[in-house]
Amino acid sequence: MRRVVITGLGAITPIGNNTKDYWNNLLDGVSGADKISRFDTTQFKTNFACEIKNYDALNYFDRKESRKLDRFTQYGLIAGDEAIKDANLNFDTLDTDRIGVIFSSGIGGFETMEKDIIEFSKNQNNPRFNPFFITKIIANNVAGYLSIKHGLRGVNTCPVTACSSSTTGLIQAFNYIKWGKADIIISGGSEAPINQSSVGGFNAMKALSTNNENYKTASKPFDNSRDGFVLGEGAGALVVESLESALKRNAKIYAEISGGGETADAYHITNTHPEGKGAYLAMKEALREGIIMPNQVNYINAHATSTGPGDVSESKAIKRLFNDNLKNISISGTKSMTGHLLGGTGAIEAIATCLSVHTNWIPPTINTTVIDKAISSDLDITLGKKTSKTVDYALSNTFGFGGHCAAVLFKKYKG
Structure with a gap:
């Protein structure tokens, strides 16, 4: 069995729009919680979440492209490209038939689904959907787009196991490389669930914190007064690589996956x-x-x-x-x-x-x-x-x- 290492990282999170800022803010104990800005929360039991800060899709995509991509896909592509750059991958010199993408989402294009269904219901005299509706909502979008963008023809899949999805995908990437079925895999997960349907649904389950007066400190794992989770959004990506490939490229190695x-x-x-x-x-x-x-x-x-x-x-x-x-x-x-x-x-x-x-x-x-x-x-x-x-x-x-x-x-x- 081949040894497997991590050679690249990418992240866009509620406490940092790249890996360096995310890690530094984690160490500094920064809370990403704030009042929800996307919609009017007056009628909801929870009115806060951990949104991405200072995000403008046009800083990453042109206008035409951004309109074709749900927010969760945008986040995944941003994280994936950062990880690829961090790993210093030059696809012109690598065998892209042996480079894959395993990128997950628990829900997929939830924001697009909600928006388009609402618009459809409002226009009963001329009901129609956006032509990009289906391609924006499917959960495997990031895996597909990353492989197309970089010409990666190896394994390409999207494990969906709810909140464990991207860990499942990382383990699958580890296994593929360990078994010799791939040399490099970009693995990760992305989600953009901060919308009315998601907040309303999780509120109905009594899963979300409703500590609206103290939202900055509402997420308190293991605490006696915890009352539910705080919804977040963003994406993370890791370049998973065989040790042999990493050494051949003289790549920096963050850590080894051993199980x-x-x-x-x-x-x-x-x-x-x-x-x-x-x-x-x-x-x-x-x-x-x-x-x-x-x-x-x-x-x-x-x-x-x-x-x-x-x-x-x-x-x-x-x-x-x-x-x-x-x-x-x-x-x-x-x-x-x-x-x-x-x-x-x-x-x-x-x-x-x-x-x-x-x-x-x-x-x-x-x-x-x-x-x-x-x-x-x-x-x-x-x-x-x-x-x-x-x-x-x-x-x-x-x-x-x-x-x-x-x-x-x-x-x-x-x-």
Whole structure:
């Protein structure tokens, strides 16, 4: 089996429109939450979210092109191109038949779907849809557009496993390269769900925080007063490459992927298993494949959405797997800053985990002050401020509706 490394990163997030700004703001504990600017929230229980700041599509695309692309596709292409540039990939000198794209979205073109259906319903005398309606809403758009733009003819797919989508895709990219089916894969996830349908739907499920008076601190993973997640948007992309290819190109290497686990809670369509059975199995499988013991893990970027049952079940899974080694493992919930990007969350959190391994910095969990008594006191949750620590192995956890559980294991590259 071939070794697999990360050689490029790209991100556009609520706390930074590129990887450098995103990472620096994570370390500084910056909240991306603010009042929703896209629509009138008067009739909604939640009126805040983590939107991308200072975004103008015309800074990235010409007017004609931007009209053909839903916001989630725009975000994915921006992150993908940044990762390609960061990895210094010259496609004119590489075998593009062996370069692929695995790029996910949990929902796809939600904004376009809502807008066009509303417009259709208003014009019953002349009902018609935009000719780009279908091509703007399909979830596999980013994978398709990136491959077309750069002539990449290798594997091209879009795993959809709700909020674990982009972690699932990253594990698939790891497997394709490990098995020798590709040399390089641009892997990532993108989501743009901040619209009336999404906020209204999640409000109806009682999944979103309604802490409108204190929205900056509403996302508080593991906290006793947490009341739901904060919706976010954006995209992340990672260039996943065989070690052989990376060394041949003299590429910089951020970290090595050494294992991945994909499992199911097999319990409920939205709720996690109370004991975190799927989460436990996913982390266990990632460690098994990485051929390491629990006491070798230094950091976990937790899924930690700031929901009641979810945070508790993940903490139980971590406690069960790591047990006596918990005091040696730093844990952070970076959704406290970015909000929850649904299908894009695994990608931006994989970037954060990868950079923790690369830089030996642990980003904080902000807003959390009083840990829920149902959360094990043995967990070393990094609160308030970043910490410096040698990180040789780190896990990134992501879980999604449907009971999908995914965990990916990063390793410090040491040659």
